[in-house]
Amino acid sequence: MNRAREDEQKTRVTVPRDVPPAASGEDCLVIISAAVPTDFGRRHVLKYPLTTIGRGPDNDIDLQSDAVSRRHAMLERRGMDIVVIDLDSTNGTFVNDGPTRLKESRLKRGDLLRIGDTVFKYLSGKDIEAQYHVVISQMAMTDGLTNLCNRKQLDALLEEEVRRTHRYRRELSLLMLDIDHFKRINDVHGHLVGDGVLTRLAALLLQRLRPSDKLGRYGGEEFCAILPETPLSSASKIAESLRALVAEQRLVVDNQEVTVSVSIGAAGLNAQMQGADLYRAADQMLYRAKSLGRNRVCY
Numbered sequence: 001m002n003r004a005r006e007d008e009q010k011t012r013v014t015v016p017r018d019v020p021p022a023a024s025g026e027d028c029l030v031i032i033s034a035a036v037p038t039d040f041g042r043r044h045v046l047k048y049p050l051t052t053i054g055r056g057p058d059n060d061i062d063l064q065s066d067a068v069s070r071r072h073a074m075l076e077r078r079g080m081d082i083v084v085i086d087l088d089s090t091n092g093t094f095v096n097d098g099p100t101r102l103k104e105s106r107l108k109r110g111d112l113l114r115i116g117d118t119v120f121k122y123l124s125g126k127d128i129e130a131q132y133h134v135v136i137s138q139m140a141m142t143d144g145l146t147n148l149c150n151r152k153q154l155d156a157l158l159e160e161e162v163r164r165t166h167r168y169r170r171e172l173s174l175l176m177l178d179i180d181h182f183k184r185i186n187d188v189h190g191h192l193v194g195d196g197v198l199t200r201l202a203a204l205l206l207q208r209l210r211p212s213d214k215l216g217r218y219g220g221e222e223f224c225a226i227l228p229e230t231p232l233s234s235a236s237k238i239a240e241s242l243r244a245l246v247a248e249q250r251l252v253v254d255n256q257e258v259t260v261s262v263s264i265g266a267a268g269l270n271a272q273m274q275g276a277d278l279y280r281a282a283d284q285m286l287y288r289a290k291s292l293g294r295n296r297v298c299y
Contacts, residue, residue: 026128027082030135032112033119033144035065040144043132044120046082051075053115054087067091067116067192075107082107082122091116091192092254097199099252117195119144145195146202149216154224157214158275161228165269172269173235175225176282177205177242180261180294182221189256196253197260201246208245209238224282232268232299239264239297247295263289266299 027046031039044051044061053061054072063072069089076083085104086093092101094114107113113120123131141153149157158174165172179185179201186194198221205215205223214226225242227235243264251258265286269278289298 027122027124028128028132029061029113029120029122030132031118032121032135033117034063035067035117039118041135046075046077049077063115063118065116065118068118069116072115082124084113089115097203099196100255117191143217146199146217148202148206148223149214151216151219154214154216154218154226155275157216158226158278161214161226162269162273162275162278165228166271170229171231172278173227173230173232174267174269174278174282175227175235175239175242176218176265176279176286177223177225177239177262178264178286178290179221180263180290185258185260189253189258193253193256193258197251197258200251200253201260201262204246204249205242208242224279232266235266235268236297236299239266239299243295243297261295263294264297265289266297 029044029046031042031044034040034042048060051061052059052071052074053063053068054070055063055065055068056070059071069087069091071087072089073087073093074085076085083104083106084093084095084102086102095102095105095107096112107122107124109122109124111122113122121135123135125131141150142148143150161172164170179197182194182197185197198217202215202217202223205225209215209225212228214228216224216226218224227238230238243262246260246262249260251260263286265282265284265288267278267281267285273281285298289296292298
């Protein structure tokens with residue numbers, strides 16, 4: 001094994017450097033998803049003509065992850081524009097949900113930049129402080145990888161819907177969805193492809209669900225859909241349409257084709273149930289779908 005390959009596989013542990021606060025109008029990158037929890041919300045001001053990103057203290061932005069190359073990418077200021085350039089990294093550089101790694105791309109305000117297992121949000125313009133606080137607020141409610149509701153926000157939304165359902169004697173159903181054999185996807189294709197599968201699956205589910213439905217990432221490879229004004233009989237049909245939609249897709253992530261299926265558990269709220277009870281009932285149906293062979297709906 002040569003020295004370059006050794007460097008790619010070893011992680012150097014360093015102490016994060018302090019980053020100065022952004023002045024009004026200074027472009028910056030804000031970390032919205034990272035392997036290191038303390039990096040969440042960290043802001044990197046783009047104040048120089050060139051900004052390098054990589055694994056090691058010799059970079060302007062040092063990411064302590066073995067999914068990041070030592071010299072991974074570079075940000076170059078060209079007039080009023082910020083351009084990201086991949087430096088022949090091992091795992092590639094991606095903007096937003098682009099399915100293929102890029103060589104060079106101009107960043108637009110609000111773009112998501114993925115370097116290894118870290119996701120940045122690019123902020124630009126005069127109201128940089130306001131944008132920053134909006135991003136931080138969203139991070140408290142949003143899963144950084146899929147941009148769906150996170151578990152905390154799901155819990156709050158479900159409790160609100162449960163109260164409304166009991167008060168007005170309406171219908172409410174819940175779907176729990178789990179990607180089948182997700183560990184195998186990570187083992188065969190790598191964790192970065194696994195992350196890509198999660199983001200593409202989230203987008204796929206959103207296309208089929210109704211505007212009034214709430215979809216979130218419950219945890220890991222598990223998703224949850226809250227279906228207001230929906231009896232269990234209708235929820236089971238929605239669940240089956242989601243299962244069939246996923247099963248017929250061939251997801252392409254980083255030039256690799258991945259076949260995915262999901263198991264789904266569905267449950268409906270009754271007069272004696274609260275949010276935790278509905279979670280539990282749907283989860284029991286999900287477990288049944290898994291035990292019966294996966295790629296199916298149980299309710």
